[in-house]
Amino acid sequence: MKKQGKIHYAWWIMVASAAIYAASVGIIVSCAPILYRAVAEDFNVGVSDISLYTSLMYLTITILLPFAGKILNKFDIRYILTIAGILNALAFGLMGTYDSVFPFYISGIALGIGSTFLIYGSIPLIMNNWFKAKVGTSLGIAMAFMGVGGAIFAQVTGVLIESIGWRSTYIVLAIIVAILILPFSIFVIRSKPEQLNMTAYGADEVEVNATKVKKAPETGVLKGVAMKSPAFYLVMLFTGLFGLASTVSFHVPNFVQSVGFTATMAATGVTFVTIGQTAGKFLLGAINDKFGIKVALFAGIGGGLIGVVALLISDSFGIGMLYAGALLFGIGFSGSTLLPPVVIREVFGGRDYASIYTTIMSASTLGVAVGTTLFSYLYDSSGSYYTVFIIVIVLFIITISSSLFSLNWKKKLNY
Structure with missing residues (x-):
């Protein structure tokens, strides 16, 4: 070499x-x-x-x-x-x-x-x-x-x-x-x-720890086998709903102004989302490496959920609560692209990773495409983001549940 x-x-x-x-x-x-x-x-x-x-x-x-x-x-x-x-x-x-x-x-x-x-x-x-x-x-x-x-x-x-x-x-x-x-x-x-x-x-x-042992082939399941497992659809549900929930980030500027804050405050809110998104990539990656994917999932999705709740009540508690919510939501937003690839590899292994990954990630892009239009329609219909945020909170709960169920199903794939 x-x-x-x-x-x-x-x-x-x-x-x-x-x-x-x-x-x-x-x-x-x-x-x-x-x-x-x-x-x-x-x-x-x-x-x-x-x-x-x-x-x-x-x-x-x-x-x-x-x-x-x-x-x-x-x-x-x-x-x-x-x-x-x-x-x-x-x-x-x-x-x-x-x-x-x-x-x-x-x-x-x-x-x-x-x-x-x-x-x-x-x-x-x-x-x-x-x-x-x-x-x-x-x-x-x-x-x-x-x-x-x-x-x-x-x-x-x-x-x-x-x-x-x-x-x-x-x-x-x-x-x-x-x-x-x-x-x-x-x-x-x-x-x-x-x-x-x-x-x-x-x-x-890895080689030092496996001296005198013949290198094993990449473990995992083929895409065809994966698609016959409920785990495949649980991971797809997790990925798609995570992508759908993440589109709230596109609506932060309009939400901030809709509850009476200024355009300048709206721009600052977007900055806090970006800071959370950027820091979240480092944070969740490090948490995954040190503590495992389950802890990373709770940190990422949990942060996003708490952030949405903070945004929801920010008109009553002030601009500080809004900025905190934006920051925490940014961390959750970062997980929508970082965590699915890790979950996919953890559940299905690396044997046919590329094919399984690209198929499942199509659910994320569909979620983004739907969420961008859906949340705009809900706001236009009601004049408020209250319904949108309640839906996103429910989405985050389903997201964490489906990801944990899929990880538990890994044992049944027998690889």
């Missing part, structure tokens, strides 16, 4: 993953709402007419994710991520050239194709291949840059819109997306350590 050097190559894989997340989520997803209103006003249409492209993006991801595992197993991940990065940069940049709403929907579908692999399909698989120790911590650090990227580029986007207009802003952001993704996807990313004649981080310790 090739000498690893002072810094194990797995950590460069983590850096590359962080950059990809910062671009594909921090810019393309998180900065999109900042641009909606400027485009809508220029086109003289409603904001919902523009934001519909985001729903189409997530619906496309939902449709494609079940097939992503086969594609990832058949082709080199470097090529897949490079093509996806080019597609997303072009689709996002072209939005700055459109003169009507419909082309935005075409770009939304294209973004869905690229994001299937950039956000959901590839990175957890790569990280699981490169890390045999500190999997949760490394994945948590990489995913934290979804929030870090959003916090940084949200400010950049606001400044750009005021200085050069929304059209040029789309183009500049698209160039940044390409810069963050393509050098790493081409020159750094490798699917497995064996492609560089290396071993995974932590593999040496």
Whole structure:
């Protein structure tokens, strides 16, 4: 095996993953709402007419994710991520050239194709291949840059819109997306350590503990076997409802103002959600590595649930309660992308991880697509987020229950 050097190559894989997340989520997803209103006003249409492209993006991801595992197993991940990065940069940049709403929907579908692999399909698989120790911590650090990227580029986007207009802003952001993704996807990313004649981080310790023992094949069940088990549908329920509940984050600015706080306070509330989201990736990853997935689930989902309760009563207890709720909800929000991959591997093993993971994660993207529209409709119908928050509290309770039941079912899979 090739000498690893002072810094194990797995950590460069983590850096590359962080950059990809910062671009594909921090810019393309998180900065999109900042641009909606400027485009809508220029086109003289409603904001919902523009934001519909985001729903189409997530619906496309939902449709494609079940097939992503086969594609990832058949082709080199470097090529897949490079093509996806080019597609997303072009689709996002072209939005700055459109003169009507419909082309935005075409770009939304294209973004869905690229994001299937950039956000959901590839990175957890790569990280699981490169890390045999500190999997949760490394994945948590990489995913934290979804929030870090959003916090940084949200400010950049606001400044750009005021200085050069929304059209040029789309183009500049698209160039940044390409810069963050393509050098790493081409020159750094490798699917497995064996492609560089290396071993995974932590593999040496595993080998020392298993000296004179023949290396065992990856344990776990095939997708076909998994789908015949109730555990598969419990994990899918957990993942889908977690994604649905997480969409409350999109409504925080409107909620803050709906209960009488100022627009400035609303912006600060969003900042607290972002801080919680970013810190939550590190925190939940570390908790998983040290105490196990069950403790991480209680910390993440429990934090989100308490955060929603705090938001619900913040109009009676003041702005401090609102900020605390936003921070705690951000921690729960971070778990919606970090915890499902860990649960999936814990329940079904690594033998057919890619295929099982991409199929189950389609439930998350469907939840996001549904939640974004559903919660808006409920607010418009009632003029309050009270019903929305009660529903989310129930969703969190079902989410923690289904995840624990699925983990207990693991014993019956016999692998």
